[in-house]
Amino acid sequence: MHLIPVGTDIMQANRETADANREAFLRNGVYAINIMSAPGAGKTSVLERTIELLKPTYRLGVIEGDLVTTFDADRIAAMGVPSYQITTGTVCHLDARMVHNSLHHFDISSLDVLFIENVGNLVCPAEFELGEDLKIMVYSTVEGAEKPKKYPLMFHEAEAVVLNKIDLLPYSGVSLDELTRNVREVNPYAPIFPVSCRTGEGLGGWIDWLKRQIDEARADRQHTISATA
Numbered sequence: 001m002h003l004i005p006v007g008t009d010i011m012q013a014n015r016e017t018a019d020a021n022r023e024a025f026l027r028n029g030v031y032a033i034n035i036m037s038a039p040g041a042g043k044t045s046v047l048e049r050t051i052e053l054l055k056p057t058y059r060l061g062v063i064e065g066d067l068v069t070t071f072d073a074d075r076i077a078a079m080g081v082p083s084y085q086i087t088t089g090t091v092c093h094l095d096a097r098m099v100h101n102s103l104h105h106f107d108i109s110s111l112d113v114l115f116i117e118n119v120g121n122l123v124c125p126a127e128f129e130l131g132e133d134l135k136i137m138v139y140s141t142v143e144g145a146e147k148p149k150k151y152p153l154m155f156h157e158a159e160a161v162v163l164n165k166i167d168l169l170p171y172s173g174v175s176l177d178e179l180t181r182n183v184r185e186v187n188p189y190a191p192i193f194p195v196s197c198r199t200g201e202g203l204g205g206w207i208d209w210l211k212r213q214i215d216e217a218r219a220d221r222q223h224t225i226s227a228t229a
């Protein structure tokens with residue numbers, strides 16, 4: 001009997017499509033950001049706050065991922081930003097193929113930044129490359145200080161960790177210091193941004209950092225294009 005390692009093939013196929021997405025983003029000058037978190041941690045809220053602050057400077061688009069409904073894409077469209085909702089049915093993450101297919105719904109050459117809000121799940125989204133330039137994670141401080149140790153993969157993969165809902169710390173009793181230490185243990189490098197989308201606290205530092213990432217990547221690309229022209 002000949003066994004085919006199905007899991008390996010799926011991940012390899014996903015990587016190849018992610019590479020094609022990366023190439024499409026590069027060719028069209030789009031900086032793509034994958035936002036991951038458990039359901040309800042505040043991905044859409046962080047996006048809304050981020051869009052308010054980036055919209056004057058960049059041309060933005062948003063891909064939303066959920067099992068069902070267009071609630072989140074509708075929230076983004078209400079802000080005057082092009083959005084497309086992927087509904088995955090029962091699948092707990094976005095994969096590169098879903099993102100690839102959804103690109104046809106945008107004129108991506110007219111965008112500077114494409115946000116991809118992943119399906120709410122603390123595990124699976126971190127396993128699937130989408131071809132993004134940046135992976136960020138939103139974590140709700142209400143969920144407890146120990147989760148980075150119990151669910152390390154997403155914390156490890158993230159290039160920035162946004163610790164949301166700090167306005168609720170006095171009520172949840174969660175220690176921000178302990179949570180930050182636990183994130184650091186799993187990921188020594190990613191910047192950590194404690195924020196509240198409710199009060200706006202901490203969002204300035206997050207936005208400044210994000211703008212720097214976008215601008216540096218765009219400058220690098222410009223440099224590469226000029227060097228090869």
Ligand SMILES: Nc1nc2c(ncn2[C@@H]2O[C@H](COP(=O)(O)OP(=O)(O)O)[C@@H](O)[C@H]2O)c(=O)[nH]1
Nearest residue numbers: 039040041042043044045120164165196197198
């Ligand atoms: N108190 C408080 N609530 C928040 C904050 N950010 C988001 N929420 C609420 O948390 C819930 C889930 O937010 P949402 O952005 O939809 O989370 P998502 O499922 O990760 O996209 C909503 O009721 C938000 O109003 C915050 O910083 N503080």
Ligand SMILES: [Mg+2]
Nearest residue numbers: 043044072117
């Ligand atoms: Mg959402």
